[in-house]
Amino acid sequence: MCGVAPKLIITDEDQSMRRGIESIFPNTKHRLCMWHILMKLPEKVGPILRDNEDFKPRFMACVRGSETPDEFESRWSSIISEFGLEDNEWLKEKYGLRESWIPAYFMDFSLGGILRTTSRSESENAFFRHFTNRKLTLIEFWVRFETALEEQRQKELQEDNCALHTLPVLETCWGIEAHAREVYTHNIFVAFQREVVAARDRRHVKTIEQVGDVRTTSIGDLSLRIRTVRFNTNTKAAQCTCRMFESLGILCSHIIVVLKNDGCNEIPSQYVLHRWTKMAARHLCYDANGHELEGSSTSLSPIIKKLYSQTCSRFSLALHEAKHCEDKMEYLNKAVADALAHLSQTTPLDEQSEVQEFESFIGTTFPSIINIHPPDIANTKGSVKRLKRGSEEAINKRKKSK
Numbered sequence: 181m182c183g184v185a186p187k188l189i190i191t192d193e194d195q196s197m198r199r200g201i202e203s204i205f206p207n208t209k210h211r212l213c214m215w216h217i218l219m220k221l222p223e224k225v226g227p228i229l230r231d232n233e234d235f236k237p238r239f240m241a242c243v244r245g246s247e248t249p250d251e252f253e254s255r256w257s258s259i260i261s262e263f264g265l266e267d268n269e270w271l272k273e274k275y276g277l278r279e280s281w282i283p284a285y286f287m288d289f290s291l292g293g294i295l296r297t298t299s300r301s302e303s304e305n306a307f308f309r310h311f312t313n314r315k316l317t318l319i320e321f322w323v324r325f326e327t328a329l330e331e332q333r334q335k336e337l338q339e340d341n342c343a344l345h346t347l348p349v350l351e352t353c354w355g356i357e358a359h360a361r362e363v364y365t366h367n368i369f370v371a372f373q374r375e376v377v378a379a380r381d382r383r384h385v386k387t388i389e390q391v392g393d394v395r396t397t398s399i400g401d402l403s404l405r406i407r408t409v410r411f412n413t414n415t416k417a418a419q420c421t422c423r424m425f426e427s428l429g430i431l432c433s434h435i436i437v438v439l440k441n442d443g444c445n446e447i448p449s450q451y452v453l454h455r456w457t458k459m460a461a462r463h464l465c466y467d468a469n470g471h472e473l474e475g476s477s478t479s480l481s482p483i484i485k486k487l488y489s490q491t492c493s494r495f496s497l498a499l500h501e502a503k504h505c506e507d508k509m510e511y512l513n514k515a516v517a518d519a520l521a522h523l524s525q526t527t528p529l530d531e532q533s534e535v536q537e538f539e540s541f542i543g544t545t546f547p548s549i550i551n552i553h554p555p556d557i558a559n560t561k562g563s564v565k566r567l568k569r570g571s572e573e574a575i576n577k578r579k580k581s582k
C-alpha cells in the first residue's frame with residue numbers, strides 16, 4: 181500500500197484479525213460486516229421470532245435504516261422490550277459492539293458505498309473459487325488466476341466501452357439528470373436517476389429559511405420523515421441529514437430538490453466524485469517505483485501512452501469548458517482541425533515491424549545469433565526401443581496366432 185494505511189477495514193468477527201489490525205494499523209477504523217452478523221439472526225432469536233412477520237422488518241429498519249445513534253438506540257430498545265428479548269445474550273453482545281457495525285455510528289465516514297458489508301470481497305472470493313481449487317499445483321493456480329483476471333479485465337473494457345459510446349434513456353427533462361448521464365458511468369447514473377425521479381415524484385418542500393448565504397430547507401416524503409438540507413447559495417455546498425452523499429458518494433433526492441429550486445442544471449463539481457465518472461478508468465496507473473500497472477497490451481511506448489492519456493483528459497476537459505459557448509466551441513473545433521491538418525502533413529514515422537510487435541508483446545527481444553549445441557548425452561540410433569503403433573501390435577498378434 182506504498183506506506184499508506186487503509187482508512188477502513190471491514191471484516192467478520194474474527195478476534196485474531198481484530199488484534200492484528202489494532203497492532204499493525206492503529207489509526208485504521210475497523211468495522212464488522214453487517215451481513216455476517218445478520219446472517220446469524222434467525223438462529224439466535226429462535227423459530228418463533230424468525231417466523232414473526234413483524235419482527236424482521238422492524239429489526240432491519242432499526243439496524244439499516246437508522247440515520248443517527250439516537251434513532252438507532254430508541255428503535256433497538258423498543259424492539260428488545262416489545263419482543264421480550266431482554267435476556268438474549270447474543271443481542272446484548274451485538275448491542276455492546278454497535279459502534280462497530282451499525283451504519284448510524286459512521287455515516288460521516290465517506291467510503292464510496294462500502295460501508296456496510298464485505299460483499300465486494302465475498303463476491304471476489306466466489307469469482308476466484310469458480311476458477312481455482314485447493315488441489316491445484318502452483319503453476320496451475322497461477323495460469324487459472326491469470327485467466328480469471330483476464331476475464332475481469334475484458335468485462336471491465338466492455339463496460340467501459342458501453343459507458344463511453346451509449347447513453348441511457350432519461351426519465352425527466354431536468355438538466356441535472358442529463359448532466360449526470362454525461363459524466364457518470366451507467367451503473368452510477370442509474371442510482372442517481374432513481375434519486376432524481378424520487379425528487380420529482382415523492383419529495384415536497386415544507387419550509388425554507390434563508391440566513392445570509394445559507395438556505396435551510398425541510399423536505400418531506402411518503403414516510404413522514406423530515407430531512408433538512410443546508411445549502412450555501414454562493415458556494416453550492418449542500419448537506420442533508422440523510423447523509424447519503426457522505427456514505428455513498430451520490431447526491432440524495434433531497435439535495436437534488438434544493439439544487440433544482442436554485443436553478444442548478446448541473447451537479448456542482450465538488451459532488452461529482454472522479455471515481456464514479458466515465459473518465460475514471462482513462463488514466464494510467466503507476467506503482468511506487470513509477471512502473472505502469474495494468475497496461476494494455478498495445479505496443480505503444482510508455483511515453484506515448486502517458487501523452488495519449490493526458491491528451492484524452494485535456495480534450496475531454498476542453499469539450500466540457502467549451503460546450504456552453506458557441507465562440508469557445510468554434511475555437512476548439514478550429515484548433516482540432518488545424519492540429520489534424522498539421523499531423524497529416526508531418527512525415528509519418530516508420531510503422532513498427534511485425535518482429536517488433538511480437539517482441540513488444542512477449543516483453544523481450546529475439547536474439548540475432550542462435551547457437552545450437554550438441555546435447556551432452558546423445559542416444560545412438562536403435563539404442564531405445566521404438567514404441568509401436570496399435571495397428572503394428574495387432575498385425576504382430578495376428579502373425580503369432582497363425
Ligand SMILES: [Zn+2]
Pocket residue numbers: 407420421422423424432433434435
Ligand atoms: Zn438527503
